[in-house]
Amino acid sequence: MTELNDLIQAAHKIVFLTGAGVSTASGIPDYRSKNGLYSAGKQPEYLLSHTCLVREPDVFYQYVTNNLYYPDAQPNVIHQKMAALVNQGKATIITQNIDGLHVKAGAQESKVVEFHGNLYHVYCQKCHQNVPYQEYLKDLHHQGCGGELRCDVVLYEEGIDQNNVEQSIQALQNADLIVIVGTSFVVYPFAGLIQYRNPKAKIVAVNREPISLPAGSLMIQGDAVQAFEQVDI
Template structure:
């Protein structure tokens, strides 16, 4: 098996690209696996869309609060080791909206799709504690609709996050892809910004079919990162 520990030690700058598989050991389901969030929903993309937020606010609020929030989830060893490495010499660009990378102490995190734990009022843009949103989607100050600061289907990405993610990928001489199939654009396109000489390593239980040379560690990420 490829020696990831040696590659990390040798690298000047390590950028991690992470997805839902990083958080499943913490008890947060992924989206598309057999037991995932989308498994029992006929139109999951619509439930998490801007259209649903506007047209059916009660439905949107119920689905998000009942299905996406896991406030008691704790970072696992993957989050902890990535935090230590990235704080020393790197960055984490994540599709995840669960804040577990930050909870593990990671300082240089790009939340590509936003965060469930930043909630704001669409009317006055004031932020409120996420605990408030778990109880109601109405702002007690002005009656405005509350929503989490995440990118919904039908919405554009935050430009600052795009720029920060591209910078992190371009700077790396080692890129570690973990817990993601790397199929969802535009996140999947970030890898195209890598330097020609950058080494790419994938840590995943399923082999990815990427159109360039990379090292594959087909194993449980918890086990791999526990050894780092």
């Protein structure tokens, strides 16, 4: 575990690539574990799709509001240490997570790429006005114009915001250390970002399960909370 701290201390420009495993210690379930949202008998690929949003907006709304929102969740030590490194000008975070906890931990917002969007950014599909997420949790319909609200996250069948892609690629090309944390690293295009890295950059992953990494990478299999507790800030 101390290897992670040594690498972070030696690095000049770090990119953190983070997934759902970063937020489990904050009480937010992950997706692909035995009891996650993608476990047997559930159909998140449809329920979180653009097709479901359009064809069955009530079904989509019920699934999202009942399963994805954890407004009382607080950042844990992983978010906090990453935020400190960002605010020192040493790191950029690229996250699959839609829970907003990296920014809630205090990380400079311009240095956090929320690759798949943010649940707490909500807008009306009819008038395009931004709406507080608390209103969305109470009612699917916009009180202003009667249009249907949606959270600003990337659904199945939708494309990634091009600005997020470009910012991610630029950060990876400038990094001398890439730290992959809490992700199965199988969801594309997120997992494909690694191919745009600076070829001289060191790669380390911290995850409960081993993941597929480029040759020469370091795999730290274990609890990311314990690993980041040992990172000096």
